[in-house]
Amino acid sequence: MSLALIDPVDASLPVVPVMTDGYDAWLLTQPAPVQRWLQDIGYKAKDGQSAILSGADGGIAQVLIGVGKTITPWAFGSLPYELPARSYHLASDNPELCDAAALGWALGAYRFDRYKKADRQPAELVWPEAANRKAVEGTAEAVHLIRTLINTPAEDMGPPELAAAAEALAERFGAAFRCVVGEDLLKENFPAIHMVGRAAAKEPCLIDLTWGDESAPKVTLVGKGVCFDTGGLNIKTGGGMTMMKKDMGGSAHVLGIAHMIMAAGLPVRLRVLIPAVENNISGNAYRPMDVVPTRKGLTVEVGNTDAEGRVVLADALALASEESPAMIMDFATLTGAARVALGTELPGLFCNDDGLAADVLAGADRTGDPLWRMPLWKPYGRMIESKVADITNSTGSPYGGSITAALFLEHFVAEDIPWGHIDVMAWNLSAKPGRPEGGEAQGARAVFNAISKRFTA
Structure with missing residues (x-):
């Protein structure tokens, strides 16, 4: 069973961790269209809450993921099957966040498929550079x-x-x-x-x-x-x-x-x-x-x-x-x-x-x-x-x-x-x-x- 963690690729989309406690201040730093979109969909950066932001070409530009006061792998655990099956990377060099993201992604990617073929493959995460790869x-x-x-x-x-x-x-x-x-x-x-x-x-x-x-x-x-x-x-x-x-x-x-x-x-x-x-x-x-x-x-x-x-x-x-x-x-x-x-x-x-x-x-x-x-x-x-x-x-x-x-x-x-x-x-x-x-x-x-x-x- 794949961990859905990969070495760097030419094109991957950023996953941006946003701390729940700092969300309001973070939102004020974003362009007006982003602020309007997130307000309209009721996004609050709750732990494990994701939001996909599109770019000028209409494609995915980045993914936001809310992270609560305590950093756990579970904030990232839904992403492998919640996101389209593409390659992503974590937009953070915080070691604690990198370990949590990599572990949560790998555990969320698990499916027991010995007897029934999976209906889709999980999205993949590029190994965060600051993650303890051996431990994860x-x-x-x-x-x-x-x-x-x-x-x-x-x-x-x-x-x-x-x-x-x-x-x-x-x-x-x-x-x-x-x-x-x-x-x-x-x-x-x-x-x-x-x-x-x-x-x-x-x-x-x-x-x-x-x-x-x-x-x-x-x-x-x-x-x-x-x-x-x-x-x-x-x-x-x-x-x-x-x-x-x-x-x-x-x-x-x-x-x-x-x-x-x-x-x-x-x-x-x-x-x-x-x-x-x-x-x-x-x-x-x-x-x-x-x-x-x-x-x-x-x-x-x-x-x-x-x-x-x-x-x-x-x-x-x-x-x-x-x-x-x-x-x-x-x-x-x-x-x-x-x-x-x-x-x-x-x-x-x-x-x-x-x-x-x-x-x-x-x-x-x-x-x-x-x-x-x-x-x-x-x-x-x-x-x-x-x-x-x-x-x-x-x-x-x-x-x-x-x-x-x-x-x-x-x-x-x-x-x-x-x-x-x-x-x-x-x-x-x-x-x-x-x-x-x-x-x-x-x-x-x-x-x-x-x-x-x-x-x-």
């Missing part, structure tokens, strides 16, 4: 990757296809790649991943990618890779199952963040772990009230087969903890309760370390990629107690579901390791500037920014 490319490519992985239907994005995508990423950046598949999961002590995924025609697997200097600080990312979720024997309703191709959104996020880390060459020892399964139904599907063994040695009673994500993450988090990394961050489309609490656009951050939480939230502020910290409220731990196993994967209560899910995961992380868990929707229910309907990166830019600041001088 790394971020935009990562977001495109996250969106495409999530948007791809489960028929073409099951565990083996997800593993192939991870392997391709590893090959691009010279990372090591390993995948434990099917019955080998039992041989290598990943019983929870195997038990959840064994009912599907496509075998479950554990994806393991490593990159960077072995002596560098270890950063481990863990992503839920449930490539489709029927709910298992506690089967979902038809409506509840419709969007479950996106249940591997956590894995897409950690692969996207890995892309950014490797593209930037951060001085870390990166590891990405993805338990990839389909939660399907067959004669050997795991059942309600089964007891699942885990890599850590804890036993899990199955209160509900539709709470499978935390079960497969248990083995991956236990493996992640074994080498005592400097931090672990997991992403998962884990609970509907998080969406009830925070809506679809605001992921919840659970964290056992205040310093790590502060770093991630600061990254969210710097990038405009919002997160909201949620509590690991210890008294709710009683809700995941089991009479027949160490813990249960489902409380049976309609209350506090995102918290109890996070508390479940915490059992599989060593106490002395800074760990964060982000519960994401990974989907735009409707289109917004720069963010088309469908799979979406949420919190990925924030976490990458936090890792960059945390592990570079």
Whole structure:
């Protein structure tokens, strides 16, 4: 998928950023016909509001784009398909504006076109000279990757296809790649991943990618890779199952963040772990009230087969903890309760370390990629107690579901390791500037920014 960002061309049209707060003063500096035209069409240079100005020959002379008090990529996100499919350049040398324009343009140019040909090509933007091209490319490519992985239907994005995508990423950046598949999961002590995924025609697997200097600080990312979720024997309703191709959104996020880390060459020892399964139904599907063994040695009673994500993450988090990394961050489309609490656009951050939480939230502020910290409220731990196993994967209560899910995961992380868990929707229910309907990166830019600041001088 093209970023719609190009090298300089002979003829391109200027895109002129106009700050909302300074619009009235700016307007007074313009020729009378321009003032009259903008007044007649009600243009106010609101954030993301564009206006096309014609020249004496009747053709496009320039494009105005309003930019609000806070400069974000989204001000530019609608332009690739709002403007005629021609070449444009940014009439600014402000680095912050240049970065925002390039990133917003690239993210706005995204379309998922694997199965349906696009009805038009996006307008293209000449790379702004003051933009940090390496950083923008790394971020935009990562977001495109996250969106495409999530948007791809489960028929073409099951565990083996997800593993192939991870392997391709590893090959691009010279990372090591390993995948434990099917019955080998039992041989290598990943019983929870195997038990959840064994009912599907496509075998479950554990994806393991490593990159960077072995002596560098270890950063481990863990992503839920449930490539489709029927709910298992506690089967979902038809409506509840419709969007479950996106249940591997956590894995897409950690692969996207890995892309950014490797593209930037951060001085870390990166590891990405993805338990990839389909939660399907067959004669050997795991059942309600089964007891699942885990890599850590804890036993899990199955209160509900539709709470499978935390079960497969248990083995991956236990493996992640074994080498005592400097931090672990997991992403998962884990609970509907998080969406009830925070809506679809605001992921919840659970964290056992205040310093790590502060770093991630600061990254969210710097990038405009919002997160909201949620509590690991210890008294709710009683809700995941089991009479027949160490813990249960489902409380049976309609209350506090995102918290109890996070508390479940915490059992599989060593106490002395800074760990964060982000519960994401990974989907735009409707289109917004720069963010088309469908799979979406949420919190990925924030976490990458936090890792960059945390592990570079």
